[in-house]
Amino acid sequence: MLTRKQHELLMFIHERLKESGVPPSFDEMKDALDLRSKSGIHRLITALEERGFIRRLPNRARALEVIRLPESSNPSLGANRSRGFSPEVIEGSRGKAPPAPAPADHGGSGGYSVPVMGRIAAGVPIAAIQQESHQITVPADLIGGGEHFALEVHGDSMIEAGILDGDTVLIKRSDAADNGDIVVALVDDEEATLKRLRRKGASIAPEAANPAYETRIFGPDRIRIQGKLVALFRKY
Secondary structure, three states: OOOHHHHHHHHHHHHHHHHHOOOOOHHHHHHHOOOOOHHHHHHHHHHHHHOOOEEEOOOOOOOEEEOOOOOOOOHHHHHHHHOOOOHHHHHOOOOOOOOOOOEEOOOOOOEEEEEEEEEEEOOOOEEOOOOOOEEEEEEHHHOOOOOEEEEEEEOOOOHHHOOOOOOEEEEEEOOOOOOOOEEEEEEOOOEEEEEEOOEEOOEEOOEOOOOOOOOOOEOHHHEEEEEEEEEEEOOO
């Protein structure tokens, strides 16, 4: 059983996906439901995700998928989606070991192909590019357990950590990190940034490694960790 607001949001997302193929932004959802802040949208989306109506696609800005609708809204879709449905499907990959990356030829020394998932901001957060653009081959000794992906750095906010504009960073997918780790942080599910993780009480402060950038402080419901820095690559 969905609340009225949960139902309204689900149908708004569903209709927007049908019309344009792109989920609405958090601001559009907030305005459509006449809410005063985006934190209410976060809570509604979390509730819909927990109930198996939608899921968030990892490492994608504004990426929501409608898994099913209430049967009263669309009986055929509800029947088709519910058949064979299980809680594991709702939760996606959480708690499950992701598949190992495919091995690739690396000049005879052995390596792994890793997808490059677009650009990551090392500066003011930018909308994350979520489609795989190409693949790179990285040395096998850099790949431990878990799933990895790469991002191209855009900006100079991490120069004192040795990360420069134009570098490619190798990221191990993770939704948790220790204080001081360099992480990919998703802000409000819309903007991705590469920063050092700092916790200030219950708040999170993605910290730049460049004094020209101020540190912004966010509530814990506004930041999602997407992965931790493993290595970087630079072309000369």
